[in-house]
Amino acid sequence: MPSPSKDYFEFFGLQRRLVVDAEVLQRRFYELSRQWHPDRFGRRPVEEQNEALEATSVLNDGYRTLRDPMKRAMYVLAQEGFPIGEQRSKNVPPELLEEVFELNMMLEEIRSGDESQRHELESAGKHFLEMRAEIDGHLEGLFQRYDAAAPESESAKQALQEIRNALNKRRYIENLVRDVDRALNAELKPEQREL
Amino acid sequence: MSTFQIDFGERRKTRVVGIDLGTTNSLIAHMDLTHPTIVEDAQGRKIVPSIVSLDESGGLVAGETAREMLITHPEQTVYSVKRLMGRGLADVRDELKLFPFRVDENSESLIRLKLGERTFTAPEISAAVLRQLKENAEIALGEQVTQAVITVPAYFNDAQRQATKDAGRLAGLEVLRLVNEPTAASLAYGLDKRKDGVIAVYDLGGGTFDISILRLHDGIFEVLATNGDTHLGGDDIDNLLLKVALEDITTEWSDDLSTDSEGVQRLRRAVIKAKEELSYVARATIELHYKSKSYQRVLDRVVFDRLIGPIIERTLEPCRASLKDAGMMPEQIDEVVMVGGSTRIPLVRAAVERLFKSKPHTELNPDEVVALGAAVQAGILAGDVEDKLLLDVTPLSLGIETMGGVVSKLIHRNSTIPASATESFTTAVDGQRNVLIHVLQGERELVKDNRSLARFDLKDIDPLPAGLARIEVRFLIDANGILQVAARDARTGKEHSVEVKPSYGLTDDQVEAMIRESFDKAEQDMRERQVREARVDADHILAATEKAKRNPAWRELSAEECAAVDNAIRDIQNIYHSGDHDLIRQKIEALNQVTMKLAETMMNTAVRGALRGTKID
Incomplete structure (x- = not known):
């Protein structure tokens, strides 16, 4: 059996596209799992077992990456030389400055026990979710634009550049959504169970 | 190559068994042509109680013999040791109050239990149970048994899994795979007969609780999410009833029975008997005749349900969390499967039915279904079962310590395993030769709130100005859910030695x-x-x-x-x-x-x- 490629698209036998048919991807994942999963190598020599372990870890990592449109886009960006670095809550996108400022005020008050802001915070949360949905719609269009452009072409690069900006903004909003969620559900304390 | 062929030929003949190493009971099963079958001992018993005792000759005995010795020699007998597997002293402080574990003073880094005059680690005690199971199988099958699949709670962390593997090695078994209990159970249920669907496996055993959500597709069992509590089970119900009965007795007899270990063990047995009866009848009696005194208490199901309600409630939060992680609504679950002896309790069944809005499956014996599934998995590994494949996940996120005691997650929980992540490390000081990597498991942000797995020491780094060295470390969670770490010098490409210091449990040596x-x-x-x-x-x-x-x-x-x-x-x-x-x-x-x-x-x-x-x- 030939060693599988480390490139996720090649491993799955898919073209390098930002729009992927989820059903096809899942079917390939199951087929390749049947072929490579370590359970299939229980009676094989150690070298083959190690190879299966290695291949399956790439397969699983690849499936996780390709089935999530955002992770898939980041993977392609990194491959094409547009990496998205570690970005924390600094670098506020300029168009969000005002809203972030207001949000921080609200969060501050909620944390200090002022429940009067709860309703405002809820509507702010809803607003951020709408913004995220809007970006997702925009990204979908960009993905199609990239897929339609010739590889390495100027318009492909242009699309990737725009995708990177949109993803950065999306990630920033994602963090805001999370902050609002946490503030609203503070008393529930999710994931605080002892291990 | 001839050596391979010989090796291959010999290996084909050896049989792989499946073992359910439970908190209360253990079973061993094998594939009999096409069906998994539980091994019976010479007396026709399938269940081996997970109880271990030190006999007169200084050896460990397990199973029924030890169960009797729990009454006659409580000081040299131990049960529910699975609760201590892969744990540190600080983790089990609460358990120590509830269980008659006699911990040796020398237990700082590794818990040692005293049985009579001798001390044993949890893996050594579990190994005694495994040895008994192995022996039963060897007598029943008339052949040597050396390779096994052992089940573990899905929510077991790396250290607990490692400890289980160690127990297998100590018992003379090559552990080909650790498989999660709820997923093993799903293999036994033959649910793959329906081509597609989403199922939930609710597994409430003697000491652990697991919930797993799986997608079935043409023989593939893909775990979407898993959650649980490794300190929640039938034991907790027993302890609760025991506490109530002990308080009663103190009042009635004006005598504190709790310091009399034989009396407590007899009462514990009476309490368990009443609990088990209450799954079938509306009222039962806790009855103890001991040292010419008698105690009787009638317990009806209404009172019983009220007592255990909070314990059952604790299983529902992990269920909701796993549904959320799987991205599923309760209505989207096609079938719910019940596993573990505690799911016989009517209140448990009612709670599960209410949450998932569907009547749970209880056709298979909840005590046996995990061992049967382990045998199926053994058949898969042996190449005898070809139509089924299990794709399991890691229950907990894996991360490393970064600046300020914060955890940076590398592999997220519910990732299909094997899963891997690669991270680059460098030096902070000129000429630095070592880099220490602290690996943790858990969902929390801060190091102190997560479970320390191990410290990996990258040694013999070429002395270079600070920040120039680049060591790529690959973290790989294998199909057993156990972490493997490999390091490579990114400049030279040569493999780097890694010294592992596990935070809990036994070292390889x-x-x-x-x-x-x-x-x-x-x-x-x-x-x-x-x-x-x-x-x-x-x-x-x-x-x-x-x-x-x-x-x-x-x-x-x-x-x-x-x-x-x-x-x-x-x-x-x-x-x-x-x-x-x-x-x-x-x-x-x-x-x-x-x-x-x-x-x-x-x-x-x-x-x-x-x-x-x-x-x-």
């Missing part, structure tokens, strides 16, 4: 040493037995020879022949206490040789006498 010790012990035991047997034989022949010397036939031997016999007797006497069984046997043989003539003469004399006696003349 310790396990090796234990195996060697038990091996040495086995050899020593064997030698002693052979010496004893040789001495018994020597006693026999010496006695027989002494007796023969009083026979008239002795006088028919020549002086030389007599001297040869006497010398041979002296030879045996001289080496009798040597402890060398071969030498003893050699001298026995020598005496046999020189007494041949004497024996012949005696035989002839006897025959002559006999003939005379028959009066044929």
Whole structure:
């Protein structure tokens, strides 16, 4: 059996596209799992077992990456030389400055026990979710634009550049959504169970 | 290559068994042609209680024998040891109040339990249970059993899994795979017959709770999410009822029974009996007759349900969390499967039905279904079962410590395993030779709130100005859910040595040493037995020879022949206490040789006498 490629698209036998048919991807994942999963190598020599372990870890990592449109886009960006670095809550996108400022005020008050802001915070949360949905719609269009452009072409690069900006903004909003969620559900304390 | 073919041929013949190593009970199963079958012991029992006791000879016994000794010798008997697997002292402080574990003072880094005068680690005690299961299977199947699949709670962390694997090694088993209990159960249920669907497995055992959500697709069992609590199970119900009964008794007898370990164990048995009855009848009686006193308390299901309600409630939060992680609404779950003895409790079934809005499956015996599934997984690994494949996940996120005591997650929970992540490390100081990586498991942000797995020391880094070295570390969670770490120098491409210091549990060297010790012990035991047997034989022949010397036939031997016999007797006497069984046997043989003539003469004399006696003349 030939060693599988480390490139996720090649491993799955898919073209390098930002729009992927989820059903096809899942079917390939199951087929390749049947072929490579370590359970299939229980009676094989150690070298083959190690190879299966290695291949399956790439397969699983690849499936996780390709089935999530955002992770898939980041993977392609990194491959094409547009990496998205570690970005924390600094670098506020300029168009969000005002809203972030207001949000921080609200969060501050909620944390200090002022429940009067709860309703405002809820509507702010809803607003951020709408913004995220809007970006997702925009990204979908960009993905199609990239897929339609010739590889390495100027318009492909242009699309990737725009995708990177949109993803950065999306990630920033994602963090805001999370902050609002946490503030609203503070008393529930999710994931605080002892291990 | 011929060696491979030979190796392959031999391996094909060996059978892989499936083991459910439970908190309360354990079972072993194998694939019988097409179906998984539970092994029965000589008395026809399938269940081996996970109870271990130190017997008079200083060896560990497990199962029914130990269950009896829990009453007669509570000080040297232990149960529910699975709760201590892969744990540190700080983790189990609460358990220690509830269970009669006698912890040795020397337990800082590794819990050691006292059984009588001796101390044992949790893997050593579990190994005694595994050895009993192995022996039962070897007798039932009439062949050696050396390879096994062992089940673990899905929510077990790396250290708990490692400890289970260690127990297998100590019991002389090659653990081919650790498989999660709820997923094993789903394999046994034959739910793959329906081509597609989403199922939930609710597994409430003696000491652990798991919930797993799976997607079934044409024989593939893909786990979407798993959650649980490794400190929640039937044990907790027992302890609750025990506490109530003990308080009753203190009032009624004006005598504190809780300090009397035999009394407590008898009461515990009575409480469990009543609990089990309440799954089938509306009322049961907790009954104890002990030291000429009696206690009786009628418990009806309404009161029982009210008592255990909070415990059952604790299982529902992990269920909701796993649904959320799987991205599913309760209505989207096609089937719910119940696993573990505690799911016989009507309140549990009602709670699950309410949450998932569908009637749970209870067709298979909840005590047996995990072992049956383990046997199916064993069949998959042996290549005997080809239509099924399990794709499981890691229950907890894996991360490393970064600046300020914060965890940076590398592999998220519910990632399909094997899963990997690569991270680059560098030096902070000029000429730095070592980098220490602290690996943690858990969902929290801060190091102190997560579970420390191990510290990996990257050694012998080329001395370079700060920040120039680049070591790529690959974290790989294998199909058993156990972490493997490999490091590579990104500049030179050469493999880097990594020294592992596990935060809990045994190091590889310790396990090796234990195996060697038990091996040495086995050899020593064997030698002693052979010496004893040789001495018994020597006693026999010496006695027989002494007796023969009083026979008239002795006088028919020549002086030389007599001297040869006497010398041979002296030879045996001289080496009798040597402890060398071969030498003893050699001298026995020598005496046999020189007494041949004497024996012949005696035989002839006897025959002559006999003939005379028959009066044929």
